[in-house]
Amino acid sequence: MKEIFEWNRLFFNELPEVFLLEVIFRSTVMFTILLLTLKLAGKRGVKQLSIFETVIIIALGSAAGDPMFYEDVGIVPAAIVFLVIITLYRSVTWLTGKSKKFEEFIEGKTECLINDGKFSVSSFKKETLAQDEFFSELRVKSIEHLGQVKHAFIEPSGEISVFFYEDKEVKHGLPILPGLFNEKSKIIATDGIYACTFCGHTEEVKKGTASCEICHKDEWVPAIKTLRIT
Numbered sequence: 290m291k292e293i294f295e296w297n298r299l300f301f302n303e304l305p306e307v308f309l310l311e312v313i314f315r316s317t318v319m320f321t322i323l324l325l326t327l328k329l330a331g332k333r334g335v336k337q338l339s340i341f342e343t344v345i346i347i348a349l350g351s352a353a354g355d356p357m358f359y360e361d362v363g364i365v366p367a368a369i370v371f372l373v374i375i376t377l378y379r380s381v382t383w384l385t386g387k388s389k390k391f392e393e394f395i396e397g398k399t400e401c402l403i404n405d406g407k408f409s410v411s412s413f414k415k416e417t418l419a420q421d422e423f424f425s426e427l428r429v430k431s432i433e434h435l436g437q438v439k440h441a442f443i444e445p446s447g448e449i450s451v452f453f454y455e456d457k458e459v460k461h462g463l464p465i466l467p468g469l470f471n472e473k474s475k476i477i478a479t480d481g482i483y484a485c486t487f488c489g490h491t492e493e494v495k496k497g498t499a500s501c502e503i504c505h506k507d508e509w510v511p512a513i514k515t516l517r518i519t
Contacts, residue, residue, distance in 0.1 A: 300365045312366040316373040320348055324395075348374050396445045403441035406454075406462050407489040410504060424465040427451070435489045436462020437517045453517060461512035463489040473510040483509040 324344045349371065385392040401409045402423065426449045432438060437459050440452045454460070463484035464470055473486045475498060483494045485501035491512045492502065500507045 309366060309369050312369045313373050316348075316370045317377065320344065320374060320377050345374065345378055399442050399444055399450075401440060401442055402449075403435060403438050403451075403489070405440075406435045406438055406460060406491075407503070408435075408487075410488050423449070424470070427465055431517060431519055433466055433515050433517065434462035434464045434513050435484070436460040436491070436512070436514055438462070456516050459514060459516055461491045461514045463491070464510060464513050469513065470510060473508050475507050475509070477509060482512045484512040486510055 381395060385395055403409065427438070427441070430449075430451055432451070437453055438451055439454050439458075442450045444450055461482045461484070463486065470486070477483065477494050477496050477499060480495050481493070482491055484491045485504060485506055486508045487506040488501060488504040490501050490503040494509060498507060499509070501509075
């Protein structure tokens, strides 16, 4: 029967002191794995917190929680984990201040998703952001169509920043309201101004079928030019 407050078990879990070197190695490896995993998950997976901040929270939370509840986890190895994480945190913070490329790798960088009312397709492909999710974010900001949007950016935190046209500058754009967007078709019923559902480009299209001159896709929806109401 084990007794409480067995000091060797409490602090070291009856492991040799040299085991602390293994703790340092384990902590470094798991910190790196966490960082890379969340990096691959994308900005939207860790919205509002940076990837680096999320790694710190997960790592410290696990290191603090295990010795609180499990008697086979020693306090000293857990404390070493804290020291390693803080050391890695300081090192990564120092490197991000010294290297712009390293900072962009760790924190990510701001990407332009909409430019002059059209999708920046190359930037959009880099992000793990579905079109429906993006449209939802825009609708929350009372946006009906892309012709109201001058620029939209996805920030390193995963937040969407939007800059609007003045009312007098609003132009025809791709509607993002579900009822209107779902009217998309490859067959143009009547002559008029239509928006490509893939890139948001608008142009006058004749009755029949047509390909977008920007992305060469062939699915269209009638463009609208309503003003934004807030």
